[in-house]
Amino acid sequence: MAVVTDEMLVKGVAFRLESDLPSDAKLLLEDFRLAVNNSIRAGLQARVTSRNALVRIAYKDFREQHPRMYAQHLVSAFEVAGNVLKNHRRSVRKGVTCRIPYVKRLLMKAENQAYKLDRRSGVIDLPIRAGYHVELRLVVSQYHRKYLDDMTLSLGSLTVLPNRIIVAFRRDAPKPFVPESVLSLDTNERSLDGVFVEGDAARAVKADFPEVAIIQQLHHDRRKRLQKKKAYDRRISRNLCRREGTRERHRIDYRLHEVANSVLRFAEERRSVIVLEDLKGMKPKRSKELNRRLSMWPRRKLHQIIEYKAQWRGIPVLKVDPRNSSRTCPICGRIQYSRMGAEFKCECGWHMDRHINASINLLQTAISRGMAGGLRFDPGAFQHDVMMILYEPAMAARSEPNGTSGIVGVT
Numbered sequence: 001m002a003v004v005t006d007e008m009l010v011k012g013v014a015f016r017l018e019s020d021l022p023s024d025a026k027l028l029l030e031d032f033r034l035a036v037n038n039s040i041r042a043g044l045q046a047r048v049t050s051r052n053a054l055v056r057i058a059y060k061d062f063r064e065q066h067p068r069m070y071a072q073h074l075v076s077a078f079e080v081a082g083n084v085l086k087n088h089r090r091s092v093r094k095g096v097t098c099r100i101p102y103v104k105r106l107l108m109k110a111e112n113q114a115y116k117l118d119r120r121s122g123v124i125d126l127p128i129r130a131g132y133h134v135e136l137r138l139v140v141s142q143y144h145r146k147y148l149d150d151m152t153l154s155l156g157s158l159t160v161l162p163n164r165i166i167v168a169f170r171r172d173a174p175k176p177f178v179p180e181s182v183l184s185l186d187t188n189e190r191s192l193d194g195v196f197v198e199g200d201a202a203r204a205v206k207a208d209f210p211e212v213a214i215i216q217q218l219h220h221d222r223r224k225r226l227q228k229k230k231a232y233d234r235r236i237s238r239n240l241c242r243r244e245g246t247r248e249r250h251r252i253d254y255r256l257h258e259v260a261n262s263v264l265r266f267a268e269e270r271r272s273v274i275v276l277e278d279l280k281g282m283k284p285k286r287s288k289e290l291n292r293r294l295s296m297w298p299r300r301k302l303h304q305i306i307e308y309k310a311q312w313r314g315i316p317v318l319k320v321d322p323r324n325s326s327r328t329c330p331i332c333g334r335i336q337y338s339r340m341g342a343e344f345k346c347e348c349g350w351h352m353d354r355h356i357n358a359s360i361n362l363l364q365t366a367i368s369r370g371m372a373g374g375l376r377f378d379p380g381a382f383q384h385d386v387m388m389i390l391y392e393p394a395m396a397a398r399s400e401p402n403g404t405s406g407i408v409g410v411t
């Protein structure tokens with residue numbers, strides 16, 4: 001995950017440990033969780049959410065309750081509690097009913113001054129209390145080396161979980177490159193469809209991910225069955241459904257990352273600016289989709305992944321208003337009001353795959369608003385016979401991490 005703070009990009013990289021977490025570190029996790037939950041309670045009572053306010057009202061008591069904890073960790077517990085309280089306050093404001101917040105998960109967070117990481121050996125020196133430290137040995141793969149060896153990245157916070165460690169790497173946001181081509185993509189339930197424009201040539205591109213919708217449907221049906229079967233016990237049914245949801249998200253996330261990586265590799269090699277539709281405010285139209293409220297999230301998630309990865313790598317991304325993009329003729333500008341099939345056909349003679357047509361309109365919008373610099377697009381130059389495949393399911397089937405192959409795998 002990456003977040004942007006004042007042009008500073010942060011990326012969390014997960015590591016496994018060579019051996020089990022030392023028991024002193026496990027105790028530290030328990031203490032940390034206790035401290036977080038106590039400060040949540042103190043914050044609720046005093047109606048404050050900022051770390052500094054929490055420190056003011058609760059530090060003294062806490063010091064007495066946790067006399068042995070390293071002071072920096074205690075401050076970090078206030079920070080975690082502050083974030084929980086802010087989220088809580090947001091959901092209360094939104095009217096989402098919620099219970100008193102409580103952190104169940106065992107975790108601890110250390111700010112970058114509160115631990116040491118030897119980037120060559122992958123050994124972390126974590127203070128537990130004054131004068132007593134433990135050593136955590138990270139399993140370092142080639143993927144991890146990329147981050148550890150890159151000295152333009154600085155170290156941020158450290159998150160310790162019972163079975164893994166997350167190190168935050170930070171860097172200044174690189175300046176996006178000046179694009180030499182455009183990759184405009186229309187985002188659909190099962191694919192990204194678009195047009196790639198380089199010089200005078202324009203070709204259709206496609207990234208196909210039908211499994212995302214299939215996985216969603218599969219888990220949706222399974223949840224429905226669970227609800228019916230366990231109707232006598234709402235608590236069990238709720239827990240099982242939640243577990244289903246987590247599994248579904250993991251399986252879909254994995255594929256979305258693969259799709260995003262392929263798209264970004266393409267854009268980086270050809271120095272393309274990526275044009276996407278702004279999905280904000282877009283709601284499912286049909287009631288069937290409303291029943292399945294989740295159907296928008298993979299698309300939003302895919303955009304999120306593409307955007308933060310692009311930012312990290314300095315690939316420019318443009319977001320444009322998608323209004324009428326699927327109903328407009330890019331040649332004559334006519335807007336159609338009837339629903340159409342797989343192909344967009346216009347009275348002026350233009351016809352095109354409906355999704356690709358939409359991506360052409362997104363590109364036209366970006367160009368007309370002066371967002372694409374000097375890049376131009378001539379629909380007449382479109383090469384109908386060429387389709388470039390950015391991604392297809394076969395690419396994932398080879399590398400599904402949990403051993404299930406194919407789409408409707410056993411879970």
Ligand SMILES: [Zn+2]
Pocket residue numbers: 329330331332333334346347348349350
């Ligand atoms: Zn037309």
